[in-house]
Amino acid sequence: MTLSEMREILKTRDLQLTKSLGQNFLHDGNQLRRIVAAAELSPTDKVLEIGPGLGPLTELLLASGAPVLAIEKDARLATFLRERFATTANLTLLHDDALAFLQRGIAPRLPGAAVTDATAADQPADWSTWKLVANLPYSVASPILVELALHPLRPERMVTTLQLEVAQRIVAEADSEHYGVLTLLLQLHYTSPGYFRIPAGCFFPPPDVDSACLTLLRRPQPLLDQRQTQIFVRLIKRAFSQRRKMMLKLLKSEWPEEALHAAFAQLGISPQERAEKVGLEVFMEFSKLLAT
Numbered sequence: 001m002t003l004s005e006m007r008e009i010l011k012t013r014d015l016q017l018t019k020s021l022g023q024n025f026l027h028d029g030n031q032l033r034r035i036v037a038a039a040e041l042s043p044t045d046k047v048l049e050i051g052p053g054l055g056p057l058t059e060l061l062l063a064s065g066a067p068v069l070a071i072e073k074d075a076r077l078a079t080f081l082r083e084r085f086a087t088t089a090n091l092t093l094l095h096d097d098a099l100a101f102l103q104r105g106i107a108p109r110l111p112g113a114a115v116t117d118a119t120a121a122d123q124p125a126d127w128s129t130w131k132l133v134a135n136l137p138y139s140v141a142s143p144i145l146v147e148l149a150l151h152p153l154r155p156e157r158m159v160t161t162l163q164l165e166v167a168q169r170i171v172a173e174a175d176s177e178h179y180g181v182l183t184l185l186l187q188l189h190y191t192s193p194g195y196f197r198i199p200a201g202c203f204f205p206p207p208d209v210d211s212a213c214l215t216l217l218r219r220p221q222p223l224l225d226q227r228q229t230q231i232f233v234r235l236i237k238r239a240f241s242q243r244r245k246m247m248l249k250l251l252k253s254e255w256p257e258e259a260l261h262a263a264f265a266q267l268g269i270s271p272q273e274r275a276e277k278v279g280l281e282v283f284m285e286f287s288k289l290l291a292t
């Protein structure tokens, strides 16, 4: 879909774009193809697309032969997509808030009819054989990625276009500017071969922020069990609750001082250390100690 085709659709249907829904549509064919290539799709994959918009990415995803579940919050766009893809059996389109849909934890019906209703699903969601491929609405990109990453049956791959700064936070290393809770929540379950930048001019209208497409690959085995993971999440959220404060002081509100001192000593962490200096491995070992 070219920029002039996009403009024509928006004009003909009198569609005013909504900034709060992050409606910056990607019209650059090369960038769209790069995103799809990063997903390494085969017809046996299942694809989750969040925020299909006018469907430029959806079209390429469907061309891979894989079934696509697309969730669009804007009713006007959902109506347009229903018409555009009316004869496409491989597409399931939900008009819903994707974050709310994921939080409800129910499975979509696939492949089924081309158009279905969000309330029709009733099985618990299992995303473990799915790939998320999406140009995400920037305002909800982080919560959507965290929701999927922390799901016990998380997607095998996530290829998403994000605000550049969010991509940098996800791949950050300890003791760097972007390192924090988002880094650790995603890196616990995913590794990343990296991201590529997408110039603002590739979108209509161009966003005010820089963008990048990030690939995340699920780790072959979970590094922590379910209980340890719960403690890991509590631990890092508390440890980073005040970035400039010593971690030990912050953690005292949640765990007995004695257990904390013992863990700090065993892990070789200085009592003066701040969370931003502590790496993923140490937080993992810390969670295991607190779980015993």
Ligand code: SAM
Residues within 6 Å of the ligand: 021, 022, 023, 024, 025, 026, 027, 050, 051, 052, 053, 054, 055, 056, 057, 071, 072, 073, 074, 077, 096, 097, 098, 099, 134, 135, 136, 137, 138, 140
């Ligand atoms: N995929 C299209 C593209 O690449 O041109 C559109 C991407 S645009 C950045 C984000 C899309 O997400 C918009 O179509 C917007 O309406 C939709 N959206 C925003 N918030 C959403 C939400 N919570 N759930 C589902 N879709 C959402």
